[in-house]
Amino acid sequence: MQIPLTELKNGEKGIIVSTVFKSPDAPMCQHRARKGWKKKASIELCIKRLTDLGLTPGTEVTVVKSAPFKGPLEIYVRGSRLAIGRGMASRILMEVKR
């Protein structure tokens, strides 16, 4: 089953399928989408940052918890703990076994 990272429950694990947002209008990008996000450069920079921090396709990610009021997610990846904004997280597609 493929779902955005934000849909994972606390404590749930998944494998990243894709961090490439081919079209900014894809359903998973609409979460808190802004006009600015549609600009290609900013998306590229965003992907670069994600992948540089180890969120590459095929990587296992565990969602630890999320901050209240739809705040950022705490995730566990490659042995370290990251805080990641929800908008960015919603653009990461995960393969989850349920």
Add this chain to the structure above:
Amino acid sequence: MKEKNFTIALAGNANVGKSVIFNQLTGLHQHIGNWPGKTVEKAEGTLNYKGYTIDFVDLPGIYSLSTYSIEELVSREYIATEKPDLVINVVDASLLERNLFFTLQLLELEAPLLIALNQIDLAKKKGILIDTNKAEKVLGVPVVPTVAVTGKGISDMLDIAIAVIEKNCKTHPLKPKYGKEIEEKINQLVELLKSTDLKYPPRWIAIKLLDEDKEIEKLVHEQNSQITKIAEKLRGDLEKCHGHSCPTVITSERYQVASIIANEIQQITEPVKTPLREKLHTATTHRVFGYPIMLGTILAVFVAIFSFGDFTSALVGDFLMGLQPTVESVLGTGIVTELLWGGIMEGIIGGITVALPYILPFYFILYLFEDSGYLSRIAFLMDRLMHRMGLHGKAFIPVMLSFGCNVPGCLGCRIMETSRERLLTAFVVTLIPCAATSVIILGLVGAHVGIEWALALYIINLILVFVLGRIAFKALPGEPTELIMEMSDYRIPHMKTVTKQTWFRLREFIVMAFPLIIAGSFVIKLAEVANLLEPIANIASPITVAWLGLPAVTGIALIFGVLRKELTLIMLATLLGTTNFATVMTPTQMIVFTLVVMLYIPCVATIGALVKEFGWKKATTITVIEIALALVLGGIAFRLLTII
């Protein structure tokens, strides 16, 4: 012997103990400045060791050598163009995979490398055992286990570093290999790059071209536009066969190499029980308990700083002011003495009574928090709220600082990634009521009108911060970036490093703010001696009296407030001849006056900080906006309050 002079750069991820190692190596012989033309901190230090003079450069803590941030650009440019004799890559032994990802990039950049495997003790506690010999074999460069906080392994590291530089120790640095298709394309580009002349190694350039690195693309394009065209075609080929964008493919493969090496050299056993730092993390980031813990901590810090500050400030102030009769008995009581004392000396006293008692503990606690890892948890909790202003969680830190003093707040904006966010945060920061403003709010309105009105002013201020932050966020061109940061494990702060950071920051504040405060206070004293203050106040009276409904003398008080905001209250008392303001001003006047003081202009030291970080143009814009805002709102408040 000239050969005995070396330059060594320290590079590595954030929070790996790089600055602790730097401090252990260089002690007090440090120089903290900026990289030329950049607002990125550059720390340099010198060590004399066994007859060698070694200059150390502490590069910023980064995760990659791409172009995400200025820090990354500065680091790779330094390594490639300045060519230090050696790069010591500080690696967190407990986070091998992520750290090796960076190491691989240093290897690609063909930097002469030594790896300091730091926090090896902590890794052991976490159940991670590392085979250093194997690591050396795989990576082909020396690997030295260290424990920076205790200094263990540091002298070994230095001996090996010198041996490497003097070529007494053979190294065969690993050339990270990618998949077959990528290697083919890299080699193809390397062939083509032979015709160009660039300061970076050809293989690295080839990889960066496939990585869609804009800076490198530009450099290559200037020399041979044919190559960038071919690179684009090759990227397209790779994208087709991998199904991901080319930069993602490169990064993935590099991480894969890092992962394979990490698994080869480390053995992981799960720890039996949850360590205290994990429990602490869970509690401080808890969706319910995290907030009361945070509020409690921040309040405790403020109470501690203000009670310490009040006490020491009075003590230091009284002592220095006590020198006045002595000075007067030596120099007489002429106009020169008045200028010297009232202009220069009182400026110095003003600076000292703020810097030492308030700023010093503020910085100290801030760095204590930062080093322990708590600041990143606060950013995590506050991210949502800060997003309302178009900023992310990290911006809460400069905002929090600003409640103490706007100057460190402005300087603290550096932690934001893009220049847009820095400017936006700085604008918000200058609107926050600092300690001096709080003195006025509480001392004038709180004491003479009522504490509920003082509270109302705070709330109005915070609402303004949100509204204006939001407007600025919409008005400034560019996109918002979202929070993404590592929350490294909690650890006991390293006191020596914290103390040093505090000292360098304090020195920065003194160097920047003191001349401005002193010069400003001299100019105002000069105006006072020349009897210019009253005419100026009269010129301003259409604004102060007619528009704001204040007594004419407030004009003079407001001029003094540009130096330091608490001076408005002191001057008001002097000019009105009483500290019982209720007898000379109406409640409305007091509220309007405080509102104006709160907003009207950042103090001269804050303007100085703005100029330093953003240049004259932006600093002036912020200042003008705030003056206009204060006057408009003050006038409206006056009319509203009169109706009530």
